[in-house]
Every structure is written in C-alpha cells, then in structure tokens.
Amino acid sequence: MSDEELAKDLGLVSAMTIGIGTMIGAGIFVLPGVAVNADGGVGPVVVVSFVVGGVIAMVNALSISELGTAMPKAGGGYYYINKSLGPMFGSIAGMGDWMGLAFASAFYCIGFGQYLAVFVGLPALPLLNPIQVGALVAGAAFVGVNYIGAKETGGIQTVIVFVLLSILTVFAVAGIFSFDYATLVGSGGLAPSGAGSILPSTALVFVSFLGYAKIATVAEELKNPGRNLPIAIIGSVAVVTVIYAILVTTMLGVIPWPELSTDAPVAQAAAASFPVSVGPIGGVAAAAAAVMTAGALLATASSANASILASARINFAMGRDRIVTDWLNEIHPNYATPYRSILLTGGLIVVFIALLGRDIEVLAKAASVLHLVVYALMNAALIVFREADFPEYDPAFTVPLYPITPIAGAALSLGLVAFMDATEIALSVGFVVAAVAWYFLYARDETPQQGVLSEYVRSREEELPDQVVDAADAVAPRGADGPTIMVAVSNPRTESALITLAGALASHEGGRVLATHIVTVPDQTSLETAAENRERIDTESEGLLAAAEADAETFGVPVDTKTILSHRGFEEVFDAARSNDADTVVMGYGGAQFAGGRVEGAFDELAHDLPCDFLVLDGERLEISDVLVPTAGGPSSDLSAEVATALRAALGADVSLLHVVDPGEEETGREFLTDWAAGHGLSDAELRVETGDVETQIGRLGADYDLVIIGATERGLLSRIVRGALAFDTISTLDTPVLLAERPSSRTLRERLFGRR
Amino acid sequence: MSTDDDPHRDLLAHVLLPVADPDDALATAEALEPYGPDRVTALHVVEKGAGVPDKTPVEQSQELAEESYAAVRTVFPDADEHTAYARDVVGAIRDAADEVGASAIAYRSRGGNRLVQFLSGDRSLKLVTNTERPVIALPAVDSNG
Numbered sequence: 068m069s070d071e072e073l074a075k076d077l078g079l080v081s082a083m084t085i086g087i088g089t090m091i092g093a094g095i096f097v098l099p100g101v102a103v104n105a106d107g108g109v110g111p112v113v114v115v116s117f118v119v120g121g122v123i124a125m126v127n128a129l130s131i132s133e134l135g136t137a138m139p140k141a142g143g144g145y146y147y148i149n150k151s152l153g154p155m156f157g158s159i160a161g162m163g164d165w166m167g168l169a170f171a172s173a174f175y176c177i178g179f180g181q182y183l184a185v186f187v188g189l190p191a192l193p194l195l196n197p198i199q200v201g202a203l204v205a206g207a208a209f210v211g212v213n214y215i216g217a218k219e220t221g222g223i224q225t226v227i228v229f230v231l232l233s234i235l236t237v238f239a240v241a242g243i244f245s246f247d248y249a250t251l252v253g254s255g256g257l258a259p260s261g262a263g264s265i266l267p268s269t270a271l272v273f274v275s276f277l278g279y280a281k282i283a284t285v286a287e288e289l290k291n292p293g294r295n296l297p298i299a300i301i302g303s304v305a306v307v308t309v310i311y312a313i314l315v316t317t318m319l320g321v322i323p324w325p326e327l328s329t330d331a332p333v334a335q336a337a338a339a340s341f342p343v344s345v346g347p348i349g350g351v352a353a354a355a356a357a358v359m360t361a362g363a364l365l366a367t368a369s370s371a372n373a374s375i376l377a378s379a380r381i382n383f384a385m386g387r388d389r390i391v392t393d394w395l396n397e398i399h400p401n402y403a404t405p406y407r408s409i410l411l412t413g414g415l416i417v418v419f420i421a422l423l424g425r426d427i428e429v430l431a432k433a434a435s436v437l438h439l440v441v442y443a444l445m446n447a448a449l450i451v452f453r454e455a456d457f458p459e460y461d462p463a464f465t466v467p468l469y470p471i472t473p474i475a476g477a478a479l480s481l482g483l484v485a486f487m488d489a490t491e492i493a494l495s496v497g498f499v500v501a502a503v504a505w506y507f508l509y510a511r512d513e514t515p516q517q518g519v520l521s522e523y524v525r526s527r528e529e530e531l532p533d534q535v536v537d538a539a540d541a542v543a544p545r546g547a548d549g550p551t552i553m554v555a556v557s558n559p560r561t562e563s564a565l566i567t568l569a570g571a572l573a574s575h576e577g578g579r580v581l582a583t584h585i586v587t588v589p590d591q592t593s594l595e596t597a598a599e600n601r602e603r604i605d606t607e608s609e610g611l612l613a614a615a616e617a618d619a620e621t622f623g624v625p626v627d628t629k630t631i632l633s634h635r636g637f638e639e640v641f642d643a644a645r646s647n648d649a650d651t652v653v654m655g656y657g658g659a660q661f662a663g664g665r666v667e668g669a670f671d672e673l674a675h676d677l678p679c680d681f682l683v684l685d686g687e688r689l690e691i692s693d694v695l696v697p698t699a700g701g702p703s704s705d706l707s708a709e710v711a712t713a714l715r716a717a718l719g720a721d722v723s724l725l726h727v728v729d730p731g732e733e734e735t736g737r738e739f740l741t742d743w744a745a746g747h748g749l750s751d752a753e754l755r756v757e758t759g760d761v762e763t764q765i766g767r768l769g770a771d772y773d774l775v776i777i778g779a780t781e782r783g784l785l786s787r788i789v790r791g792a793l794a795f796d797t798i799s800t801l802d803t804p805v806l807l808a809e810r811p812s813s814r815t816l817r818e819r820l821f822g823r824r
Numbered sequence: 825m826s827t828d829d830d831p832h833r834d835l836l837a838h839v840l841l842p843v844a845d846p847d848d849a850l851a852t853a854e855a856l857e858p859y860g861p862d863r864v865t866a867l868h869v870v871e872k873g874a875g876v877p878d879k880t881p882v883e884q885s886q887e888l889a890e891e892s893y894a895a896v897r898t899v900f901p902d903a904d905e906h907t908a909y910a911r912d913v914v915g916a917i918r919d920a921a922d923e924v925g926a927s928a929i930a931y932r933s934r935g936g937n938r939l940v941q942f943l944s945g946d947r948s949l950k951l952v953t954n955t956e957r958p959v960i961a962l963p964a965v966d967s968n969g
Contacts, residue, residue, distance in 0.1 A: 073909035074870065074882040081875045141881035216879045224876045285877040376877055383881050398888060400845055403871060404879045 077288045079295045084228040085373060086279045086303030091231060092370030093171075093431075094275025094311045096363035097178035100332035101427060102272050103324045109268045111251050111319050112258035114312055116268035117275070121308030123483060124276035126476040127442045128304045129466045130449050131283050132297035137452070137462035139286035139296065142384025143377075144441045149388055151448035151457075153518025155542045158506035159499055160441050161385040166498065167437030168378040169412055171277050173419035174430040175371035176202040176209070181330040182363040185356075198330070199424040206420055209371045210413030213379075216404040227369050234362045235314060238333070241340040241355070242317035251320040270486040274431040275311065277438050279304050281373055284380045293463030333359045375412055382408040389513040390506075432491040439480040440495055446477035455523040506542075514544045515551075515648065550578040550650030555585055555640050556615050561655040564689040566615050567718075568682065568710070568806070569653045570622030575713035579625040581647055582615035584608045585639050586630060622717065645678045656685035656807075677811040680706050686774075686804020691718050695772040696752075697725040697765050698743060703778030706810040708747035710776055722752040725768060730758045769803045779809035835958055836861040840926035841896060841903070842917050843868055849892040852932040853899035855962035865904040865924050866896040867917065874911035914950040921957055930960040 077085075094117065103113045134147040145164050149157025180201030183189065189197035251257075258264065279300050282289075289295050318327065318336040328335040338356035345351050379396075383405065386393040399406040423429050450473050452460045466472040484495060524531060524539040552569040556562045569580045586608060612628040619626040631643055644652050696711045698704040714720040724744055728736035736756040744750050757764045769775040839861040843849035849866065856864070868889035872878055878885065886907070893905040906924055910916035921929050933948045952959050 074872070074885075076872045076874050076909070076911075077877070078875075085877065141883060287882045288873070288877060373877075376879075380877075380881055383884055387883075396884065398845060398880060398884070400847060402879075403844065405884075 075288055075290045075292075077285065077295075078290055079299060080225055082282050082285075082289055082295055082299035083303050083306075084225045085285065086282045086299060087306055088224055088228045088231075088366075088369045089278030089281055089373045090276060090303065090307045090370075091228075091235075091310060092175055092363075092366035092368075093178065093277075094272065094307060095235065095314055096333050096366050097174070097181065097427070098272055098275055098431070099315050099318055100327040100329040100335075101431075102268055103319065103327055104329060105271055105428065106260065106264060106267060108255070108259050108325065109264045110255060110257060110259040110324055111316075112262065112265055113268050113272070113324075114315050114319070115265050116272050117311040117315055118308060119265065119269045120273045120276050121304060121311065123269070123273070123479045124279060124304045125301065125308070126472060126479055127446070128279050128300045130442075130446050130473050130476045131280055132300050132464045133462045133466050134445065134449055134452075135283040135286045135296045135300070136293050136464045137460050139289065139292040140384070141284060141287055141380045142387075143284035143286070143380070144280055144445050145381050146384050147452075148441070148444045148448045149384075149390070149516060149518065151451045151519050152444065153521050153542070154388065154390060154510055154514045154516050154544045155503060155506045156444055156448075156518070157385075157388065157514075157516070158390055158510050159502040160444050161381055161390050162502040162505065163437045163441045163498065164381045165378050165385075165412070166415070167277070167434050167441065168374045168381070169415040170419055170430055170434035170437065171274065172209070172371045172374040172378075172412070172416045173202070173206070173424065174274060174427060174434055175367045175374065176206040176416065176420055177424050177427050177430060179205040179364060179367040179371065180424075182334065182360050182367070185331050185334055185360050186364075195421065196425060199420055202420045202424055203417060205368070206371070206413065206416045209368065209375055210409060210416070212372065213375045213409045214399075214402065214404060214406050214413075216399075216402045224369065227365055231362055231366055232310075234358060235310065238337055238340060238355070238359065239313055239317055242314075242321050242336065245340045246317060246320035248320065250323050251316070254323050254325050266483070266486045270435065270483055270491075271428060271431060273435040273439070273483060276304065276307070277434060278307075278370070278373070280438070280442075281377045284377045297464040331360065331363070333363055375409060375416075378412045379405045379408045382412075388516045390510045429490065432487050433494055436484055436487055436491045436495040437498060439484050440499065443477040443480040446473040446480070449473045451518075451520045451523070455519050457519050511542075511544050517544055550576055551581055551648055552578055552651045552653060553581045553583060553644055553647055553649035554615065555583055555643075555652065555654040556611055557585065558655060559611055559614065560687050561684070562611055562615055563618050564687060564804070565653050565655060565684060566618040567689050567691075568684065568714075569651075570619045570624055571717035572651060572653075572710065572713045573619075573624040574622040575716045578650070579627065580619045580622075581649065582612055582619065582626060582628045583643055583647075584611050584628075584630045585643065641678055649679050651680040651682060653682045653684070656683055677809060679811070681807075681809045682706075682710065683807040683809075684804060685807070689774065689804060691720045691773045693721040693723065693772050693774075695723050695725055695765075695769055695775045696749075697727065697761070697775070697777060698740070699726065699761075700739075700743065701778060702810045703808050704743075705747065705778075706808040707776040707778040707806075708749060710806065710808060711752075712748055714774075720773075722749055723755055723772070724749060724752050725755045725757065725764070727757050727759065727761045727764045733758065766801055769801050769805070772803055774804050774806060775801070776806045776808055779807065835928050835960075837927040838863040838865065838925060839960070840906075840917070840921045840924060840929045841866050842920075842929065842931050843892045843896060845888055846891045846895040848932070849895035850898065852930070852962060853896045853903075855932050855964070856930050856960075857899050861900075861930075863904075864896070864900040864902075865906055865920075865926065866893050866900075867906045867908065867920050868892050869908045869910055869913045869916045869920075871913055872909050872911045914947055917951065918956070926957065928958040928960050929955075930962055932962040932964060 102116065103109055109116070138147060138150065140146045145157060145161040148160035177198060180198040183201040183205065184198055189201045191197050192200055282296065282299050282303070286292050286296055318332060321336050321339050334356040337359040338352045341352040341355040343349065343352045382391065383396050385391045386396040395408045395411065396405050397407055398404065419430060450470060453469065484492065521539045521543055524536055552573045554565050554569045556565055566582065572578070573580045608630045612630065616626045616628055631639060640652060640654060691714055694711050694714055696707050698707065711722045715722050724740055726736050726740040733756055737754065740754050740756055744752055744754060755768070765775060836859055839856065841852055841856060841864055843852055843866055870885040870889065889907050896903045906920050908916040908920050917929060929951070931951060
C-alpha cells in the first residue's frame, strides 16, 4: 500500500502539462497554415474547425476520465478496451494507439523539421526534401533520448509548457494590436469554400487534440487520480481549445490567410505582429520570430517525446496481455528503459517520415483516424462496463448524461472519420483488418484475457440470440480457452509421471502446461552452503525443466517452464498457482510431504483455501492402461472423473468406476454409479459396486490397476497428507500409484464471475 | 568466529546492496559473497520522474525489483529487501542506508564509457562523495564465475 503511494509522484500541474504540452505543439505551431489553405482554401472558418475538434475531444475526454479513474493502469485506452470488449478489439485498440502515436510522432518530427529549416540550411537528399531530413535527424534524436532515458531535470515539462504559454500570451497580446478585421475577411470572407469545409477541416486539425489521452496512460503515477485525472484531462482539452481559438484567429487577422506559411506559420505571424523596432532597439520582429521558432522546436520536440514514451506504455500493457510478445518490453540493463519497444516505434517513425513526410496532411490524418477508432471503441467499452455491471468497475468520476455522452463520443469519433479523405479511410479500414488478422493469427493463441463483454454474453446464453453467442465464441481467445496445468516438479524420478498427467489433461482440455521447479532454500541453511549449492541447483533445475518440456511436448501442448527460488517451500506452490492463474496443480506426494511439519498451523489455513484444483501423485512411474476411480460423489470426485476422462482420451486408458456401499444397498449403489457415470461422460466405463469398508476395497481392487484416482471426500485432504495424518493407510501401502484429487469446494465470487474451472 | 569488536566484521555487519536488475543483482551479490557479510539488505530504487512520467510503468518497475531480490537471494537466501521510489537514485540509496541502519553500502560499478556515464549520471562518483557511511566498491568480477 505504501509502495503504491510512493510510486505516485505526478501532481495535477504535471498531469495537465503532459496533456497541454503534447497538444499545443501541433495545433499552434504546425497546422494553422496547412489547415487554412487546405482543399483550395478553408479560410478563417478554420477557427470553427478547431473549436469543433475541441468539442469532440471534450466528449471523449469525459469518457476517458471515467475509465481512467476506474482503472488507473498503464496502457490507457488499450487497457480499458481489452478488458471490456476482449482481446480482438484490444488488438485493434492497442495497435491503433501504437501506430497512431507513431504517425503522430512522425507528424511532430516533420513540424520540428519545418521550424529547424528556418534556423539552419538543411540539405536535400535523394527522395527526401530538406524538411524530411531535419525530421529524420530530430526523430532519431528523440528516440535516442528515450533509449538512453536521459533524465529531464525535475519539472522540465512544466517549465517548457509555462514558457510556451508565456510566449504565446505575449504573441497574442502583440497580435491584438496588429489585428485587422479586414485582413481576416479580406480574402473571400469568413468561409470562402462555404460552411461545408468546416468538418473536413476538423478532420485535419483533430491531430492537435491528440494528447489528453496520454494522461490516462500514466494514470498509475498520478497522485489522487480520482480527482486529478478528470481535472487534468478535461482541463487540458479546455485550455488548448481556447488557446487554439484565440491564437489562430489572431494569426489570421495579422496575415491574410492565403499568405500564411504552411511550414512555419507562427514565426511568420510573430514577425508581422511585432514592430520592427521599439525606440532605439531594432530587430524586434526578427527576434520575436526567432523566439517563436525556438518555442516551436521545444513544443514539437516535447510532443514527439511524450508520444514515444506513451507508445512504450502501450507496448507494455499489450505484452502483459500477450497481444504482442513480452520480448519487446525487456528493460535495458544500463539505461533502465524499454529499449526494444522504443527502437521499434522509432523505426516506424523513421519509415513514416521517409515515406509519407512530404505530405504532412497524410501523417496528421493517419494519426487522427487511428486515434478516433480507438476513442470510439473506448466509449463502447465504457457502455459495456456499465451495462454488464462489472463488479470491479467503480469509477470515481462518472460521465454526465450517461448513456448520451459515450454514445455521442463514439458517434462523433466515427463521424469525424467519415470526413477524412478516401486514402485515410482506406488506411483505417485496412488497419482494422490487419489488427484483426494479427489477433487471429497470433494473439488469439497467446492471450489469456477474456473481455467483460464475452463474459456477459456467455452468462446470458439463454436470453440472447444464438448468433450473438456464436459470434462471441468465434472470436474468443484460445489462450484462455484451455486451463493452465501447473506442474511442480522437484525430483527427476517423478518428473515424467507428473508431466504425463499434466500433458494428458492439457491436451484433452486444450490447455497449456506450466512446468515449475520450486527451489526451496531453507532458512537454516548458512549463506556459504547455499552459495555452494547454487550452481548445482541451476544445473539441476535446467535439466529437470528441459526433461519436463520434452515430455510435455510429446502431447503436443504448449509448455512454459519456470524456476522459482523461494525460502518458503511448499507455500510457494500456492503462491505460484495463484500468480500464474493455474487451474490445476499437479505435484508429487514427496514434494507435498517434504514441506510438512514446519508451520503446521499456517499450512492448514493455506491448504483449506486451495487456489485451484490439486492433484497429488503418490508414485514414481506411470504407464497407464487402466484406471480405477472410486467415487461417492462430491466436487473432488468430479475432478477425478475429469482426470480419468483425460487419461482415457490422451492415453487410451480403460476406466473403471468403483462405488462402495453397505451390504444390502447394492441396488441403490448401482443406480447411483450408473447416474454418476452418465453425468460425467463415463457411461462406457466398467462399473463396480462393492460392499464393505471403502479403504479395504480400494486396497484390494487397486492392486489390479495402473492408477487409482481418489477424490478427497472432505476438505483439507491435502493438509492431512502433508502432516502425514492421512488415514488411508491401506492406500499408502498399495503398490499401485495413487492420485489424490482435491477440488476447492467453495469458489470465490471473483472465480465464479470469471468462470474459472 | 567473529565478535562484535572485530572491526572487519563491523563493516560487513549489515550491508546495503543496491541492485538494478536481476543480472546486476546476481553479479553484485556474487562479488560481495567472498567477504561473507553478516546481513544483507537488497535495495532497488525505482527511478521516478517527479513531474514527468517514468521511464517504465510502475508495475514493470516493481516486477523488476522482485526479480532482482530473487536473484540476490540465490546468493544470500536471508537477504532482506527494500524498495525505494525516488528521482535521485543516489540520495535514495543514502536514505535507505539510514532507514535500515546499514553498516556499509556495497555496489558494483556498471561500466559504460564517459559519455554514457555522463548522460545517465555518474552514480559512482555521487555515491562516494559526501557519504556518511562506508561505501564499498566491489571488484567487477565476471558473473559467470
């Protein structure tokens, strides 16, 4: 808890400057000239386009604020969508956010290049104009800075933003004195191409508003996110919208819009706003233009920087959900930065600058269109969270006028996409197709995440039309379809038997095997001894897990291996089962006993609250051709039946069921067993009803079988094994391997909700 | 073997071991191991932006800390752990030393040329300057030893 608090060090001002700093780079310094002259001349009405863009951004900002306060998690939009709509939409959102940020970064770099060209002569290279050269140099520098993680001194972001705001304020004041309404309307009136040009122009300038959502990607670092997140997101959109409206109007009243520079509009407007000299001091206008140019470089650099960092956050969140490989998120040993993610994003930026950098409009719209798709999905995610009544969804801030606000947010976002050019619409459609293809070809087999939406659909299978349920099933992740069977291997002699069991289960249920080697370092061991042993442990662990992997692969199931070092012994099995979301743990009897006797009381507590199904094998070798399953009903015998079914399917084992009754009750016994067999898909099993003492019968009959699977008849079987207090003496003397199955009888609310087995 | 008035043992009575990642943690712990410290506390400082977003998400930083502690425990199974969150890594190391009452701070310089050290901040120099307690610079042994 205190750790959580310590990790939060961004206050309201810092959070707002992240949003404002990212946004004003584009809107003021790069776009005005381009936007006002786009499509044959939009004219002064472009100011309205900026305001409309601000309104659309604001509606989405409300939704993001609600989602962000409910889930202050790294990854922002991607995270909410993946959690709510499931990994197929998650793939679209994650890729969309990521590529959108790469396009936006390329756009900011081009903006940087345009102003850099004002200061220094840049060479043209084959296929690249001077601005692209400047942008590439800048892009490489920003990527390098993020790669090394060179530290910005504390609060530099805040300083940059305040400097920019001051420069812009001075410019606005100076501009008002040079403002001439005749200049504003002098070239064909307010809307020379008619009001119809407003929305297409909004589509172009919307890139100026990409930035507020970045605050949500660092929500976990915010102090008091419940209050600060909404204020920062909504506030920064409000502030930049006002700034855009005032400053763009000012620029257009100072310089006739057809003459406004498409490369460095602010420098040009500043030069015209300030008098050439004030009293004896000459060169004021030139100096103002230079200050503006410096401001523009600072602004575009900070936008690009923030975008590159935000893309690494999204990669991290996607890697955590296995939508992309976690390899991307490796941290650099010296710089402590996610360098691979930064390099890959950097590579994309460079490619976009080189291929598309000649036309800044394409970059701007590509960035916007991808972000808009994500915003639309985010609004849908919000509605799903609310409607599905997801218990963990408890936002501190809620959107006003639900459901109008999120519906409007989605409609406005998609509506704006419709005003893009055919190229960008084609790009976004192609992109969605590619992301869905990525999901089906890669991510679907990897990700264990399932969305709230599909849970909701499946829980209402009865009420909903079949098509809806089928559709939900058709796109469901396979990483989650099958259970995770965790094997705790500890001993080379039992490794193969345990893996055989796990492999059979996993292949039958379409799951995966996680082979773990838990190395216990007892507290008593002296430091020197442990150190001497370490190399031996490493080798042993590697050998053991390699053997486990090979054995499991014969079943054609996915295998992961893990060495866990712990000084807590058997308890670690429980922890590992929990942290790896295991559905079943397979372990050896020896391993379970080994931990016994140390902390009995605490252990009893633990074993009474099993995190998942437990299968404990007493035996070293398994060559299974027939299996005996004694049953008296109950949850643990359900588990026995599942294991037997899996062994029958994977290894062709014959299954016999045994039910022991008191003399004279054979008839009811047979009835019970027939029903039970039918209910567990084992109708074709051999049924044996015997009378007398359960243990004696199991002991007598068990000898003829290769494996006896015994379900725990009461809770706490496992703890009794561990303490050596198990009453099944007959069984422990049995030569036949015995598999003890225990299923936790009560499942927590969360497990029931998430449908864990 | 040792008594409290043995000055050699006093220095190693409680060593604070700042570690950056699992590899660094293992190498640092191995470098310290031959000197047989009485007690070891592994420290991972999560570098905070303090006003700007961190280099890595909090969750990832905490995972890294846990993995680093596990690596230290392969050498010193009883090692304690301490996680600090700070922008000033060296300051956080000193504060942590005060907090856990360490007798000395042991670290291993992680190399890098002058430019890299300058850009990422030369911590070795900062750590040994103005220190209030002994700082042990461990020899840079190969971690595969």
